[in-house]
Amino acid sequence: MSAATTDTANPRKPYVRPISKTSWFLTSARYKSYMVHEVSSIFVALYMIQLVAGLFYLAAGPEEWESYLAFLRSPVVILLTLVGLVFFVIHTTSWFKAVPQATRIMRGEEVLPGKILVTAHYGIWAAVSLFVIILAWVA
């Protein structure tokens, strides 16, 4: 186009569709489920805080540790922990599902199939859980 073209002769007038900064995620089912997934990670965070707090109580001494255990035994905390556990499992599985996307391992000439990676993660998860359960049993 020649530089002499003036604005009045230029029929271009791109239209920008507005996007809401606060409610964009309501515009599609995919965004909605994404938001629910992300917001639910708050339960995972609470669960983590609970675990880390336990470490501090453990370090503080036997009495403090007992009080932490008593806190854990209250029905509300048990309920919250169960809810946390459910979301922990959901987030762990969705994370495992994404592993082959985020890592690409070459085995010789071929890309290592994602299934093997995912299965390995579940295997390690199961092994560690088993170990912890046995440990809890013995202790």
Next chain:
Amino acid sequence: MTATRTIQLEVLRYRPEQDAKPFFQTYAVPVEDEWVVLDALNYVKDELDRTLSYRWSCHMFVCGSCGMMINGEPKLACKAFMQDYPSGKIRVEPLSNFPIERDLVIVQDDFVEKLTAVKPYLLPKQDKTVEQGEYLQTPAELKKYKQYSLCINCLCCYAACPQYGLEPSFIGPAALTLAHRYNTDSRDAGPEARGDLVAAHEGVWACSFVGACSQVCPKDVDPAGAIQQAKLYSALNFVTGMVKGDK
């Protein structure tokens, strides 16, 4: 004989010289089950309304020009089959997150700038003369990035990416994927040559790994995966850089 039925094709129209803003126009289109949405648009153009504008070329998922929102999902119009839309009503809009040039045609300038910025071509480690021959590569080295080289620049991923919608400075899925494609090519000098942009605020770190881009990609490129790998790559680079003392 193929079954013919009539669908209501709702098209978002926008004619800059006469419309203040876009509006929906509905066309009654007799379609066959083997048709794709692009065929229905071509029917409108040929038989009903010549003023309708949209982009297409190959009609076989290769050129990447017919990306549009079909019932709210970014898709190639030539890959959206009538039989998957039994309801009799299809709504077609230009790709989300882009300005509308006219009807279903979007303004691509922003993407083209970003694409150029990531230098989507080989930056060889060492330049060779023609006499010195080709830059060779083994099949295994090719497999490492091949999936990421299948992108047809249809921009469906940008239309799906909430991050790009909210933060237009984000380089976005396809361009970052292409940067990763070259960065992981054994013949390429790698991220030092184009890494700055990829590792920048507008680069891979702006992506929240929602994965919407990979879900809509018609070529199974998996841009979300490429971006995650690029994050790992750029994090490792940063750490090795620190160890070596240049950061």
